[in-house]
Amino acid sequence: MEKTTRSFGHSPDIKIELMCTGVRYSEALGRAAGHAMPNYYPYRFKAGEPDPTGKGIARIPYLINLPDGTMIRVLGNGDSPWHVAGDVERGYQLCDDRTGRALPMEFEPLRPWMQGKTTDGLPYAQAGVTTHSDMLVVNVAPGCEYFLHKHDGVSMRCAFCAYGAPDERTAHLGQVRGRVDIPAPTLARLKEAMAAVLTDTHVRHLYLVGGSLTDGEAEARRFLQLAQAVRQRTAARMPTSLGSGALPDEWIAEFRRQDLVEFVCFNLEVWSEPLFAKVCPGKNRYVGYERWIQALETAVGHFGPGRVYTAMVAGIELEPEHGLSADEAAATALEGAQDLCRRGIIPIYSLHWPTGGRERPDYHERLRTYFEKLSAGYQQLRARLGLRIHDDFMCHRCAYMQLECDIDRAALRPAA
Numbered sequence: 001m002e003k004t005t006r007s008f009g010h011s012p013d014i015k016i017e018l019m020c021t022g023v024r025y026s027e028a029l030g031r032a033a034g035h036a037m038p039n040y041y042p043y044r045f046k047a048g049e050p051d052p053t054g055k056g057i058a059r060i061p062y063l064i065n066l067p068d069g070t071m072i073r074v075l076g077n078g079d080s081p082w083h084v085a086g087d088v089e090r091g092y093q094l095c096d097d098r099t100g101r102a103l104p105m106e107f108e109p110l111r112p113w114m115q116g117k118t119t120d121g122l123p124y125a126q127a128g129v130t131t132h133s134d135m136l137v138v139n140v141a142p143g144c145e146y147f148l149h150k151h152d153g154v155s156m157r158c159a160f161c162a163y164g165a166p167d168e169r170t171a172h173l174g175q176v177r178g179r180v181d182i183p184a185p186t187l188a189r190l191k192e193a194m195a196a197v198l199t200d201t202h203v204r205h206l207y208l209v210g211g212s213l214t215d216g217e218a219e220a221r222r223f224l225q226l227a228q229a230v231r232q233r234t235a236a237r238m239p240t241s242l243g244s245g246a247l248p249d250e251w252i253a254e255f256r257r258q259d260l261v262e263f264v265c266f267n268l269e270v271w272s273e274p275l276f277a278k279v280c281p282g283k284n285r286y287v288g289y290e291r292w293i294q295a296l297e298t299a300v301g302h303f304g305p306g307r308v309y310t311a312m313v314a315g316i317e318l319e320p321e322h323g324l325s326a327d328e329a330a331a332t333a334l335e336g337a338q339d340l341c342r343r344g345i346i347p348i349y350s351l352h353w354p355t356g357g358r359e360r361p362d363y364h365e366r367l368r369t370y371f372e373k374l375s376a377g378y379q380q381l382r383a384r385l386g387l388r389i390h391d392d393f394m395c396h397r398c399a400y401m402q403l404e405c406d407i408d409r410a411a412l413r414p415a416a
């Protein structure tokens, strides 16, 4: 396996380290959970790892900010050489046991809106909004119908997905099985929640997402209703991305005609039809691989080059059942990047930790080799084609599991 050693610049190098190896628990990390934006997943102590909580799990923060605004998701890993020291008064440091270096950092804070409620008493945090620094993500219908269906004993949900079906977990949003439209009270609460977010958070990007429906027209209608509501209810126009599944062509045209969004991001997730069929059986069955790419091309035709994106789950190719080495997985992903970019579609790679193969001693090294190789190859491709991630779509302040914005930004800055 060829190992890449390329440096992408100071902050991207730190970010890639933490993305691929995570951070070990420390008391400072645990204490920070009291004032930082909370992580969706608790820290899970490994067998034999010192556990000062005595509980096996601990609450930890969600996001780290480096001084230049670089954002990194906190991933707990008891084997990591990195830990966090310090406190909120004197400041935090990221410490590397191997070299002894300590780098200044902060945690994304728990903002006041996160503890507020709508006038009818629903916590804003449950009203369908969340933030990653300057990106506001709107998701008022997170339940995904693919979780409701099985074919030949195979669930139609995507293999990596942590969402769920429309069920009691989505009932507070008025999302129930079989209902396409978003209820008026849900949109009223969303309006209040968005107003609260915008009072204490500097937001530069809006991203509309949600679970999928098996009927593409119905999904399009729901997203159209959402985009209209968001546009009407946001006083200042903000760059907005349509993060639905791949929609029928006439509906893509309708979003453009009504001038509701500036960007489109239909997530293909993985390159190559056989991998797509295995990783995203629902998308493959209800939309289809070729049709997904065609829909993205249709969007390029309406919105123009540089405005159509597709998120990819980088690392899922390393799951043992796919049988790919790190080099083969990176080569497959890069082949996809080349093909998509040629069509005017810009992929964005979000790092995924494969669940299988964790017992392999080279687990983290494989992931890192793959991700470095992919990131370096994709940077060269973007440079060759003169492509950049549009700063209104995503930037280094909100890309918490993606590297493209960080790498391109570092490449543009003069060396220190």
Ligand code: SF4
Pocket: 144, 145, 146, 147, 156, 157, 158, 161, 162, 163, 210, 211, 212, 282, 283
């Ligand atoms: S379509 Fe989206 S929400 Fe549904 S299973 Fe796949 S990733 Fe999850």
